[in-house]
Amino acid sequence: MIKVTYVAHDGTETVIEAEEGTSVMQAAVSNDVEGIVGECGGSMMCATCHCYVDEAWEAKTGARSDDEDEMLEGAASEVTERSRLSCQIKLDPSLDGLVVHLPEEQL
Amino acid sequence: MSPERVVIVGAGQGGLQAAISLRQNGFDGAITLIGAEPGLPYQRPPLSKAYLQDGKAEALVLRPASFFESKQVEYLPGSSVLEIDRAAGEVRLDGAGADRRLGYDHLILATGTRNLRPPIDGLELACDLRTLDDAARLREALAGPRRIAVIGGGFIGLEFAAVARKLGHEVSVIEAAPRLMARAVSPAISRHFEDWHRARGVALHLGRAAIGVDATGVSLDDGARVDADFVLLAAGVRPNTELAEAAGLETGNGISVDAQLQSSDPAISALGDCACFPDPRSGAMVRLESVQAATDHARLIATRIAKGACPDYQALPWFWSDQGDQKLQIAGFAGPGATEEVVSEGLVARFDAAGLAAVETVNNARVHMKARKLLGPGGSADFAALKEAIAA
Numbered sequence: 001m002i003k004v005t006y007v008a009h010d011g012t013e014t015v016i017e018a019e020e021g022t023s024v025m026q027a028a029v030s031n032d033v034e035g036i037v038g039e040c041g042g043s044m045m046c047a048t049c050h051c052y053v054d055e056a057w058e059a060k061t062g063a064r065s066d067d068e069d070e071m072l073e074g075a076a077s078e079v080t081e082r083s084r085l086s087c088q089i090k091l092d093p094s095l096d097g098l099v100v101h102l103p104e105e106q107l
Numbered sequence: 108m109s110p111e112r113v114v115i116v117g118a119g120q121g122g123l124q125a126a127i128s129l130r131q132n133g134f135d136g137a138i139t140l141i142g143a144e145p146g147l148p149y150q151r152p153p154l155s156k157a158y159l160q161d162g163k164a165e166a167l168v169l170r171p172a173s174f175f176e177s178k179q180v181e182y183l184p185g186s187s188v189l190e191i192d193r194a195a196g197e198v199r200l201d202g203a204g205a206d207r208r209l210g211y212d213h214l215i216l217a218t219g220t221r222n223l224r225p226p227i228d229g230l231e232l233a234c235d236l237r238t239l240d241d242a243a244r245l246r247e248a249l250a251g252p253r254r255i256a257v258i259g260g261g262f263i264g265l266e267f268a269a270v271a272r273k274l275g276h277e278v279s280v281i282e283a284a285p286r287l288m289a290r291a292v293s294p295a296i297s298r299h300f301e302d303w304h305r306a307r308g309v310a311l312h313l314g315r316a317a318i319g320v321d322a323t324g325v326s327l328d329d330g331a332r333v334d335a336d337f338v339l340l341a342a343g344v345r346p347n348t349e350l351a352e353a354a355g356l357e358t359g360n361g362i363s364v365d366a367q368l369q370s371s372d373p374a375i376s377a378l379g380d381c382a383c384f385p386d387p388r389s390g391a392m393v394r395l396e397s398v399q400a401a402t403d404h405a406r407l408i409a410t411r412i413a414k415g416a417c418p419d420y421q422a423l424p425w426f427w428s429d430q431g432d433q434k435l436q437i438a439g440f441a442g443p444g445a446t447e448e449v450v451s452e453g454l455v456a457r458f459d460a461a462g463l464a465a466v467e468t469v470n471n472a473r474v475h476m477k478a479r480k481l482l483g484p485g486g487s488a489d490f491a492a493l494k495e496a497i498a499a
Contacts, residue, residue, distance in 0.1 A: 030171050032178075034131070039402055041150045041167075043157075045427045045436065047476070067472055074476030107406075 024086035025049035035102035042087035054099035077103030110212030111136040117217030118142025121379035121401030128409030154242040155266040191354040220344035229320035233340040256335035264341035269431040279310040293447035361394040366419035378404035423483040438478035439465030
C-alpha cells in the first residue's frame with residue numbers, strides 16, 4: 001500500500017493508503033477526501049481533480065503532460081508550476097508518502 | 108422549514124451526487140438512495156471505452172461502501188419504486204425493499220433513461236450497452252474474433268466500434284440518419300469522424316435503417332445485408348418518466364422542471380437524463396444526456412434543499428466522446444437548426460439566432476476549455492473573442 005497525504009485548502013490533512021496503480025484522484029475519491037471531485041472519472045475531460053504537488057515531491061511525480069496543461073486552462077482555482085490533474089498521477093512505490101495540496105475550489 | 112427526509116430515486120452518477128452534495132451543504136436529515144441495479148453506484152461513461160479493454164469494474168465505483176456509513180446515507184441497491192403517493196408523501200418499493208413504504212419530505216427523481224428499442228424484427232438477438240452487466244457480456248463477446256454490427260452511429264455505438272476495431276474485429280455501423288452523431292454535432296464533425304472510422308476499416312452504412320436481425324446478421328431497408336455474428340443495439344435512449352406520469356407530474360420529453368429544477372409538484376425535483384429543463388441560454392426546454400448535466404443538476408437541487416434557496420440553474424452544458432485517439436469535446440449546446448463555421452479541421456463553431464452557441468473540438472482541450480469560459484456564465488460568448496482565444 002502507498003501512503004498519500006492530502007492537504008486541504010484550510011490546512012486539514014487527510015492521510016490515506018491506496019494500492020499501487022491507483023491514481024491520486026481515485027485514491028482521494030474512494031477514501032472520501034473532500035476537495036477532489038473527479039467528475040469525468042479520470043478521462044481528462046473536466047479538470048476537477050486539480051492538485052498542487054508538494055515541493056518535496058515534484059521531481060518524483062514528474063512534469064504534467066501537454067494534455068493536462070490544456071485542461072488546466074479551465075481549472076477553477078489558480079494554476080501554478082506545481083499544478084497537476086491528480087487523475088494523471090499513478091501511485092507507485094516511489095511515491096509512498098506523497099503529499100499533495102488541494103485548491104480552494106474545483107468547480 | 109427545510110425537509111427532514113429526502114428520498115432519491117435512481118443511484119446513477121446524478122442520484123449519488125445529490126446525496127454527496129446534500130451532506131456537503133450541511134443537510135443533516137435522512138437520505139435514502141434507491142438504485143435498481145445491484146452493487147455500489149458506478150460511472151457509466153467508461154463502459155463503452157476503457158472498461159471494454161481493461162475490464163476493471165472496481166475502477167468504476169464512484170464511492171466506497173464506507174461512504175454510505177460515514178455520511179449516513181441509506182443505500183438500497185436492487186430496489187425500484189413502484190409508485191409515488193404524493194398525497195401521503197410516500198414511495199412504494201419493489202425488489203430488495205419489497206412492500207416497504209418510504210416517507211419523504213422531498214423526492215428527487217434521477218431515474219435516467221433506458222435504451223430505445225426500435226421495432227426491428229429479431230432485435231432480441233442484439234445486445235445492449237447500458238449497464239455494467241451489459242458491458243461485462245460485451246467484453247466476453249469480444250474475447251474471440253467477431254463480425255460485429257452496431258445499430259446506431261451515436262456516441263456509444265461509435266465508441267464501442269472504435270474499441271472493437273482496435274481489438275481486430277470486423278465492424279459495421281448502421282445509422283438511419285445520413286450522418287454520424289447527427290443529433291449532437293455539426294456536419295463537419297460528423298464528416299471528420301466518418302473519415303476517421305472508415306480509414307480504420309469500419310464499414311459505415313449511413314442513411315440506412317436496420318429492419319431485421321437474425322443469427323447471421325442484419326437486414327437493411329434497401330435490401331442489403333450486413334453479415335454479423337454479434338449485434339449491438341445503440342440507437343439512443345428514452346427517459347424513464349413512467350413513475351412521474353403515473354403520479355400526475357408534468358412530463359414532456361422527460362420530467363418537466365423549472366429553472367430551480369423543481370417539477371410541477373414543489374416537493375419533487377428531477378435531474379439528469381430524465382429531466383426536461385429550461386436551457387439557461389435560450390429558455391427552450393431541453394433534455395441532456397451527460398454526466399455534466401446530471402451532476403450540476405444534483406448540486407443545485409442539493410443546495411436548494413439544504414439552504415432553502417439557490418440561484419436559477421445556469422451551468423454550461425459540455426460533452427465528450429473518446430473514439431480511439433480522437434477526443435471529441437463539445438462546449439455549449441446547439442439545438443436543431445444551428446449553423447456551423449469550420450475554424451480549422453476538428454474545430455467548429457456553431458451558431459443560432461442568439462449567436463455563438465457551441466464549440467466542437469477534436470484533440471484540442473485548450474480551445475475547449477477556453478470555449479467553456481467564453482460560453483459559461485459571465486463569459487462573452489462571442490465568435491471574435493473565441494478566435495482571439497484560439498490565436499492566443
